[in-house]
Amino acid sequence: MVNAASIGLSTRDLYLFNNGNSFHSYRFLGAHPIRLGDEKGVRFSVWAPQAKSVRVSGSFNEWQSDKHVMEKVGETGVWSLFIPGIRVGAIYKYELETASGDRLLKSDPYAFQSERRPRTASVVTDLSSYHWNDRAWQLHQQEESPYHEPMLIYEVHLGSWRVKGKEIFLTYEEMADQLLDYVVEMGYTHIELLPITEHPLDQSWGYQTTGYYSATSRYGTPEQLMIFVDRCHQRGIGVLLDWVPGHFCKDDHGLRLFDGTPIYEGADWKRAEKPLWGTLAFDFGRTEVQSFLISNAIFWMDVFHIDGLRVDAVASMIDLHFDKAPELHTYNKFGGRENTDAIRFLKRLNETVFHYYPDALMIAEDSSAWPAVTSPTYMGGLGFNFKWNMGWMNDMLRYMALDPNERRHHHQLITFSLMYAFSENFILPLSHDEVVHGKRSLLGKMSGTYEQKFAQLRLFYGYWMTHPGKKLLFMGGEWGQFDEWKDAESLDWQLLEYESHGRMNDYVKALNTVYADRSALWERDCDPGGFEWIDVHNAAQSIIVFLRRGLEPDCFNVVLCNFSTQHYENYRVGVPEAGMYRLVLNSDEQAFGGHTTLMPEVLTAEAVPWQGRAYSLTLELPPLAFLMLAYEEKGPKK
Known part of the structure; x- marks a missing residue:
């Protein structure tokens, strides 16, 4: 065993990590370039409590891990090693020997950068050198209340908004020019990015993550992402991230059976399995997992100045039976189906985020009828400040698909939402989920002739913009993208050359402008x-x-x-x-x-x-x- 102080680690930090109270664990776990004594190098630290031994394998030792054997730091379950002479840019993995003698080669759960897929190694990175220029934005955010301000979110998948060629993506920095110019011109207030945490499969859109602390290398370096966020703030645009704490993918180099045992997913395989997505749920009751996830939320706000998180699939987190066959059902200690560990975790997550970042946006993507999602935790709520209104979205899309002659029989679909519109602080989402998997584009969902589809989409957008609640629109919807979203291709920008789509784009721009100019459309969104x-x-x-x-x-x-x-x-x-x-x-x-x-x-x-x-x-x-x-x-x- 090694003494924590001898390698620059704090026993207090490790204690807090083990007890679920470390909210900046990325500052000491992972690979950190440091000076130890008279030597510069990198300190590697990883949590693997059941491993028999752990080694560092990488480009600096020709992947001969026996040269760099890590030592346990007390009884913390953390292994650490300082290796002198290593520089930023070195690639590495951890080689873990399990209790049964198997050897596992794992990426660093706390890596700040990863190799571009299909390679899976972690990259030594220094995130401390970027100089931010968004002070004015930060001060402005402290003076405003999001409940009484316009919020018009443009949801973007960076891999298909605009591309140079097949799998030739724009970088984060290029997006800071092209995407940002477009968003400002169209009048949006925020950009929401589909998950940019590192993921192995493009088709997962980032919702099946392996690197929670790594901005995906598909679009460039961490510093380029900082440039993107910084420029957004300088031009008055907030940046939100889709964040996925509900589950992670099973790829061998990821978190699954990390040290040969289920330390991230938990021992109860019925509870861990997410059969709908082929993934694994986190063990929200384990304190080290709480430190890992809450620190990750703080990390994106602290290091990358992200303004808020849209927390994915909340319903699947709080319901132990969510999309599971009866043979996979488990129950809490009271005999119910509520995941009490996940509920406590979400409350603690929001309490912690708002403690450090009172002006943050914490948005629940929750399809359930769980009450008080946006109420404070001291009042029994989950503590989010906004929630997606999935009920409004489903009712309205169903209504707009009806033949107009049939609508008089289904009038409640357009009026029922006002019965509960102020029960939560809502965002009205027209998201990517509604334009994939055979659901058709928003334009395609409208009934009637070709011309009537455009008329109905304009009408629908008008009602959406004036209905109480903040707004979110997925890219391409603003000009009436006709085909479903194709995640492997660029949006159909050529449609803007056609009069009907060009005029739709003009209408959305005008509607966005009216929304921004008319305070009655947003000042009292959360007020009956x-x-x-x-x-x-x-x-x-x-x-x-x-x-x-x-x-x-x-x-x-x-x-x-x-x-x-x-x-x-x-x-x-x-x-x-x-x-x-x-x-x-x-x-x-x-x-x-x-x-x-x-x-x-x-x-x-x-x-x-x-x-x-x-x-x-x-x-x-x-x-x-x-x-x-x-x-x-x-x-x-x-």
Whole structure:
């Protein structure tokens, strides 16, 4: 055994790691270039409590691991070794001898960089040298509340947004130019990246990870990712990561049976198996696993200045029976199906993140009806600050696929979401999951003729943008990508050369601009006072009318959605105040691919009671159209 201090390790750090209270364990585990005495080199440290022996094998010893045998650090389960003379860029793995005498060659769970697939070695990396220039962004974030600010997220898969050729990807740094310019031009507030943690299989999109601390080398170096995030912040764009703590893949060089025993996945194989994905669940009750995962969440915010995490597959974490056959069912100590270890872990994760980063975004991708996901933990909640509204998304996509003549029988699909819209802090997701595996693109889901599909998508986007909740759209949806998402190819950018797709892109850009400019659309997203129905019951005509209110009394917008194919020349709608109402956006404008040629820009309310309101106005309501009016003043000017 080796004394921790003799190799620059802290006994306190190791104690906290073993007890699940180390939230920066990446600072001492893994490969760290250090000076020990008069020598420069690299200290390697790895947790492998049941290993019989551990060695470091790499480019610096011609992969002859017997030259570099690691020593146990007390009873911590950690093995460590300082090797002088090694430089940044060296590649390595750990060779572990199991209790039964087998030899395993494993990548470093704490590696900061990995070889590009199909190679699987870890790379010695120094992450401390980058100079950040996003101080203004950090200060701005401290002054704003995400609940009362616009949030319009552009979800991106870096391997297919735009590529140079087959498996020839843009680098993180190139993305900092091309992708960022596009996002700013289109008016998004955040970029959300599908998982960029290192993964062996492109087709997993990063959701089956082997390197939780490694930004995938497909797109370049860790420093290039820092440049990407830094430039985003300098231009006012937040960066979110999809984060996958629910499960990991079974590849031999990864976490599975890491030291010959299930230290990351746990001994109960029924609980560990994730048959739907062919992966393994983490053992959330093991303290060292808690240190590993919570430290990883902190790592991305600390080292890469990431603004928040979208936590994947929360429902699969908290439900022991999630997508499992009866023979794989297990139960908690109370006889229930809730994974009490995972629930405690999620609460602790959020408490820790918000302790260090109070302005972070912690977003639950949760398809269950679990209550209080976005309530504080001291009130019994899971402690996230936002949750994806999967119910709204499923209902609306089902509704939009209906023939308009059938919609009057399913009116509840567009109104039911307001029964629970304020039970959580919601994000309305139109994500990658909805445009793959035979589900068709968003445009393809719309019913009707080719032209009607575009009209309906414009209408759908209008309702989405004005419904309470923050917004997320997967790449390509903004111009009506016609085919399903193809993860191995670039988006169909050539579609922008066609008038219908180009005008759809213009419409989305205009809609994004209206969203940013109209505070009533986001100031009270999480407040029931920010929404009022004007006409919720008009199933016969498939029309809904509602108000979105801002913090100021006179700040409100009137929204009309006509989900039918009927054209109304003089449609009367009730409004709450006398005065003038300006037409802010009409999805049926010719400029967007519609048919409206001339519509009054300003309408004046009449003292004609209608729909429970003291005033009303009449306007043209085109078929399959979204209209938004902004209230401008209380009565005529003197």
